[in-house]
Amino acid sequence: MASVRSVALKALSGPSWSYLVPRAQTLRVRAFTATMSPPSKAVVYEQHGPPDTVTRVIELPPVEVKENDVCVKMLAAPINPSDINRIEGVYPVRPQVPAVGGYEGVGEVHSVGSAVKGLSPGDWVIPSPPSSGTWQTYIVKDQDVWHKINKDSPMEYAATITVNPLTALKMLEEFVTLNSGDVIVQNGATSIVGQCIIQLAQYRGIHSINIIRDRAGSDEAREKLKNLGADEVFTESQLEVKNVKGLLGSLPEPALGFNCVGGNAASLVLKFLRQGGTMVTYGGMSKKPITVSTSSFIFKDLSLRGFWLQKWMGTDKAKECRSMIDYLLDRAREGKLKYEMELVPFNNFHSALDKALGKQGSQPKQVLTF
Amino acid sequence: MASVRSVALKALSGPSWSYLVPRAQTLRVRAFTATMSPPSKAVVYEQHGPPDTVTRVIELPPVEVKENDVCVKMLAAPINPSDINRIEGVYPVRPQVPAVGGYEGVGEVHSVGSAVKGLSPGDWVIPSPPSSGTWQTYIVKDQDVWHKINKDSPMEYAATITVNPLTALKMLEEFVTLNSGDVIVQNGATSIVGQCIIQLAQYRGIHSINIIRDRAGSDEAREKLKNLGADEVFTESQLEVKNVKGLLGSLPEPALGFNCVGGNAASLVLKFLRQGGTMVTYGGMSKKPITVSTSSFIFKDLSLRGFWLQKWMGTDKAKECRSMIDYLLDRAREGKLKYEMELVPFNNFHSALDKALGKQGSQPKQVLTF
Numbered sequence: 001m002a003s004v005r006s007v008a009l010k011a012l013s014g015p016s017w018s019y020l021v022p023r024a025q026t027l028r029v030r031a032f033t034a035t036m037s038p039p040s041k042a043v044v045y046e047q048h049g050p051p052d053t054v055t056r057v058i059e060l061p062p063v064e065v066k067e068n069d070v071c072v073k074m075l076a077a078p079i080n081p082s083d084i085n086r087i088e089g090v091y092p093v094r095p096q097v098p099a100v101g102g103y104e105g106v107g108e109v110h111s112v113g114s115a116v117k118g119l120s121p122g123d124w125v126i127p128s129p130p131s132s133g134t135w136q137t138y139i140v141k142d143q144d145v146w147h148k149i150n151k152d153s154p155m156e157y158a159a160t161i162t163v164n165p166l167t168a169l170k171m172l173e174e175f176v177t178l179n180s181g182d183v184i185v186q187n188g189a190t191s192i193v194g195q196c197i198i199q200l201a202q203y204r205g206i207h208s209i210n211i212i213r214d215r216a217g218s219d220e221a222r223e224k225l226k227n228l229g230a231d232e233v234f235t236e237s238q239l240e241v242k243n244v245k246g247l248l249g250s251l252p253e254p255a256l257g258f259n260c261v262g263g264n265a266a267s268l269v270l271k272f273l274r275q276g277g278t279m280v281t282y283g284g285m286s287k288k289p290i291t292v293s294t295s296s297f298i299f300k301d302l303s304l305r306g307f308w309l310q311k312w313m314g315t316d317k318a319k320e321c322r323s324m325i326d327y328l329l330d331r332a333r334e335g336k337l338k339y340e341m342e343l344v345p346f347n348n349f350h351s352a353l354d355k356a357l358g359k360q361g362s363q364p365k366q367v368l369t370f
Numbered sequence: 371m372a373s374v375r376s377v378a379l380k381a382l383s384g385p386s387w388s389y390l391v392p393r394a395q396t397l398r399v400r401a402f403t404a405t406m407s408p409p410s411k412a413v414v415y416e417q418h419g420p421p422d423t424v425t426r427v428i429e430l431p432p433v434e435v436k437e438n439d440v441c442v443k444m445l446a447a448p449i450n451p452s453d454i455n456r457i458e459g460v461y462p463v464r465p466q467v468p469a470v471g472g473y474e475g476v477g478e479v480h481s482v483g484s485a486v487k488g489l490s491p492g493d494w495v496i497p498s499p500p501s502s503g504t505w506q507t508y509i510v511k512d513q514d515v516w517h518k519i520n521k522d523s524p525m526e527y528a529a530t531i532t533v534n535p536l537t538a539l540k541m542l543e544e545f546v547t548l549n550s551g552d553v554i555v556q557n558g559a560t561s562i563v564g565q566c567i568i569q570l571a572q573y574r575g576i577h578s579i580n581i582i583r584d585r586a587g588s589d590e591a592r593e594k595l596k597n598l599g600a601d602e603v604f605t606e607s608q609l610e611v612k613n614v615k616g617l618l619g620s621l622p623e624p625a626l627g628f629n630c631v632g633g634n635a636a637s638l639v640l641k642f643l644r645q646g647g648t649m650v651t652y653g654g655m656s657k658k659p660i661t662v663s664t665s666s667f668i669f670k671d672l673s674l675r676g677f678w679l680q681k682w683m684g685t686d687k688a689k690e691c692r693s694m695i696d697y698l699l700d701r702a703r704e705g706k707l708k709y710e711m712e713l714v715p716f717n718n719f720h721s722a723l724d725k726a727l728g729k730q731g732s733q734p735k736q737v738l739t740f
Contacts (some may be wrong), residue, residue, distance in 0.1 A: 086688040092669040281690050291661045292653025294632050297676025304674040306667025348474025 005343060035111060036062035036069045042136030043101040043349055048089025052353055057085060061139050067115040070143050072125055076159035076343070077105025079366045082310075087130070093310065094141035095132050102135035106149070106158035116143045124151045128322050129313035130162050137346070137370050139278040147322045149329055155339045156367050157332035160192075163211075165328045165337060166321065167282060167309045168196035172206075174312075175278050175305060176256040178229040180205030183231075183251050185272040187211040188285055190221050192365060195259060196229055199337050202229030207251055211236060211268050228338075235264060244271045256280070263288030263354045270296060276302040341366040373597075378576060384561050399550060405481060406432040407441045412506030413471040418459025423721055425457060425471060433510050437485040440513050442495055446511060446529035446713070447475025447504040449726040449736045452680075463680065465502050472504030472738075476519070476528035478715040486513045492590070495520045498692050499683035501534050507716070507740050517692045519699055526700035526737050530562075533700045535707060537679045537693065538566035544578070544682075545648050545675060546626040551576030553601075553621050555637055555642040557656055558630035560591050562709045562735060565598055569707050573598030577621055582639050606635060614641045626650070631660030640666060648673040710734035 039062050045054040062231030063202050065071045083103055085091040109123040119125065128147035133139060158295035172178065182232055184201055188194050210233045211219050223231040231251065238247075243251060253274030259266040269279050270292065281290065281300065296302045313321055333338035342364040344352035352366040400633035410430040415422055435441045453473055455461040479493040489495065497519035503509060519528055542548065554571055555631055558564050559580035568578050580603045582591050592603040601621065609654075615623060623644030629636040630653030640662065649672065651660065666672045684689055701707035712734040722736040 025515075092665075100739075166650065281664055281667035283668070287664075289663050290660050290667070291659050292674070293659050294657075296653055296659070297651035297674065298653070298678045299677055300675075302677065303676075304662070304667065306669075306671055306673075308668045308671065311671065330570075 005311055016132070035071075035113065035124050036324075037065055037138045037212055038062060038073075038110070038141045040136045040138040041346070042133075044098055045087050045101060046098045048087065048094065048097065049085050051087040051101075052357060054348065055350075055353070060136065065111055065140055067113040068142050069113040069140050069142075070108035070116055070119055070125070070146050071110045071112070071138060071140045072146065073110040073138055074105055074107040074134060074136060074370045075124075075157050076367050076369050077102045078160045078163075078341070078367065079352060080104070080160075080163050081356075082163065084356065086143055100133035100136050103132055103157065104130040104160065104162045105134035105368075106153075106155060107370075108137065109140065109146075109252065115218040119143060119146060119148060124153070125149065126158060126162065126325070128162065128325060129318060135346075135349070138308040140165075147325065149326070149331070152333055153159045153329045154332055155369075156312050156343060158329060159367055160341065160365065161325055161328050161332065162321075163309065164192040164266060164339075165196045165332075166324055167307070168193050169200055169324055169328060170309065170312060171258060171280055171282065171307050172197065172200055172204075172256075175307040177317065178204070178256065181252070182206075182256075183209060183226070183248075184256045184258065185209040185254040185269050186258035186260075187265035187269055188258075188283065189225055189233065191260055191285075192285070193260065193282065194258075195225070195339045196223060196337060198228045198230045203331065203336055207231040207242065209248070209251070211239065211265055212235070213265075236268060239268050239271075244268065247296050248272075253277075258282065259290065260285055261288075262286045262290055266290040270302060273300075273302060275302045278305060280305050281305050282307045297342070330348070337349075343367050343369050346370045380552070384459060394572040405435040405483065406442075406652045407435055407508045407510045407586055408432060408443075408480070408554075409507045410491050410508040411716070412503075412665075414468055415457050415466045415471060418457065418464065418467065420721065421454050421457040421471075422727060425723065426721075427719055429673035430506065435483050435510055437483040438497070438514075439483040439510050439679055440486055440489055440516050441480045441482070441508060441510045442516065443480040444475055444477040444506060444740045445494075446525050446737050446739045447472045448530045448533070449722060449738065450530075450533050451726075452533065454726065464532050467562070470506050472502035474504055474530065474532045475504035475738075476523075476525060477509065477740075479516075480508065482513070484641060489513060489516060489518060493518050494523070494528065494529060495519065495696070496532065497694060499688060505716075505719070505738065514618075517695065519696070520703070522703055523699040524702055527707070528699060529737055530711065530735065531571055531695055531702065532691075533697050534562040534678065534709075535570075536694055537677070538563050539570055539694055539698060540676050540679065541650055541652065542570055542574075542626075543568065544677065548574070548626065550578050550623070551577075551579040552626075553579060553618075553624040554626045554628065554631075554688045555579040555581070555624040555639050556628035557635035557639055558628075558653065559595055559600065559603065559718055560655070561579055561630055561655075563630065563652065564628075565595070566707060568595060568598045568600045569702060570701070573701065576603040579606070579618070579621070579624060582608065583635075583636055604625075606638060609638050609641075614638065617641075623647075624654060628652065629660065630655055631658075632656045632660055636660040637662075640672060641730065643670075643672060646671045648675060650675050652677045711737045713739050714735050716740045 041059040106126050109121050125146040169186045201208050210230045214235045225233050255277050257269035259280040259281045262284040263286040346368045355363040356366045415424040462643045476496050479491050495516040497515050571578050580600045584605045595603050625647050627639040627649040629651045632654040635655040716738045725733040726736045
């Protein structure tokens with residue numbers, strides 16, 4: 001959520017934002033010649049609704065950098081699907097409006113308050129756990145918000161390391177103890193989380209069975225996933241067989257499955273799972289529910305669970321979260337974790353947003369650069 | 371499964387069983403004047419199929435009571451739905467045929483082998499974990515099979531204490547730690563497991579929300595469950611409201627739910643569950659699958675599990691199982707655990723079977739007495 005201070009907004013165009021500017025407070029702060037941030041440009045929405053109509057790029061006045069604060073000049077921040085849902089107001093946690101968009105990103109420390117320890121101008125930091133408001137040029141937040149990362153990290157991976165790769169890593173670790181030689185099965189394998197699961201699993205010697213949609217280009221998608229380390233890639237129609245386990249070859253039956261699609265694609269994950277296996281749902285791209293037979297629970301002893309990164313990170317997991325992020329950035333630096341992104345200058349925010357909204361068909365993840 | 375010796379069958383009518391009698395072995399045993407059981411009458415099936423056509427009552431010749439064996443004169447054994455499924459061959463574990471029917475029951479020790487410790491003629495015992503073959507007048511099995519119980523136990527409860535009440539108790543203990551004041555929700559509440567859950571929960575100060583079918587007599591069913599200790603009883607149609615939780619009154623939201631129906635009745639259990647709650651499926655009376663939304667897993671963090679007593683007991687749980695059975699028989703003796711049964715002499719097996727098969731509409735559980 002946008003901090004109170006970052007809502008000291010000055011509208012670029014028209015008077016509609018003027019009521020948001022706490023003039024008296026701003027004047028008082030300035031009277032003490034406190035350290036101030038530079039003015040910032042931000043993507044703000046005043047009400048929930050279609051992101052392309054409710055968001056505006058506006059200029060925010062300088063805010064005070066208090067003794068425990070760090071002022072960060074943002075370098076890059078992605079447009080994730082969940083950012084869009086937050087603006088639409090359909091996400092389970094609705095940011096209070098007016099709010100600045102964005103939830104993760106990477107920046108460089110610009111200035112620090114007098115009591116800040118361990119962070120200096122020039123350091124690279126990410127907000128960790130992430131928090132709303134990364135689509136702006138300068139952010140001032142308490143030092144506890146910021147996690148210092150290795151400056152050798154590729155900037156676009158640092159900007160996107162939490163929402164997708166951390167979901168993949170945490171789901172691989174949270175539900176079932178996997179050892180080298182074990183197998184996981186997933187649908188929606190071409191999603192970024194899906195691609196991260198393939199690569200992070202392979203790094204640990206864990207095999208992956210991957211299910212993708214039937215569509216033009218599925219052969220290319222299969223090749224791409226195999227190049228990332230996928231052991232098997234099947235389209236849904238290839239799995240319309242009596243016994244999907246006959247397709248496992250020499251691989252053991254998977255103990256863990258991931259579902260981000262629902263409907264038939266979820267049923268296919270369940271079919272691959274071994275006795276006592278677990279399926280974790282983290283998305284529902286088909287907008288269809290998950291249907292499970294009674295005997296899957298009783299006689300096959302399957303467990304069905306869900307995972308939501310935002311909730312997990314909200315439960316005092318900052319330390320665990322940060323060491324996992326360091327691990328993931330190490331993999332990205334080694335080239336062992338990769339996915340497609342398109343870097344777009346912040347000034348072109350609305351064209352990046354249109355791409356993220358799917359107006360031009362399937363596009364790589366849009367990452368704003370500042 | 372029937373032990374090798376109890377398959378020393380002698381047909382009452384016709385020669386079709388004669389190949390099963392290991393004559394040479396029987397003769398050899400008799401030559402040593404070993405301790406022998408009395409002859410036994412048993413319900414046997416030679417092949418899987420409709421229970422009313424494939425079962426026959428036949429006479430079995432005496433079998434040897436070896437040094438570690440106990441010969442038990444059966445007193446009572448129920449006809450459970452799973453017994454019917456085993457005979458039909460539709461149960462996931464298919465008994466090898468020919469087999470003696472029945473899976474639980476209670477008997478009195480008739481004679482013991484020379485090395486048997488802790489069991490004497492006159493003791494009451496149940497096979498624990500239960501095992502196939504209780505529909506016969508005398509059973510000879512290793513002493514480890516038998517659990518000595520309090521002879522003050524009501525015989526019909528001793529005969530039926532494992533399959534239904536132990537399922538109820540174990541499910542209350544296995545998945546979620548419940549404390550006094552907590553709430554569970556269940557469908558199929560009029561089933562015997564459902565009735566046991568109500569009573570065992572109430573004994574621990576745990577409230578129950580109960581869902582029953584819409585049908586003639588649902589008012590009587592509601593009253594009956596309330597008399598057993600149910601806090602709330604709703605028919606499915608009463609729950610066709612926007613917010614079922616508004617019906618909870620002062621009760622906290624349930625953390626644990628039980629489903630033995632599937633379809634809409636399972637969805638209603640899920641609706642009542644609190645954030646992070648667990649639904650355990652142990653039956654599927656509607657023969658409909660369970661359908662769950664993606665957001666139930668991700669944002670409501672629900673877990674869906676299954677429970678199958680036979681599998682749980684198969685994993686070295688004999689000791690835990692027996693102390694739970696003693697606990698349950700204590701409750702039955704106190705009148706804190708009750709359900710309807712009809713006692714039927716073993717000679718009337720086929721009329722009891724017809725009732726158990728539902729040929730005369732809904733009937734109390736049929737318990738054979740020997």
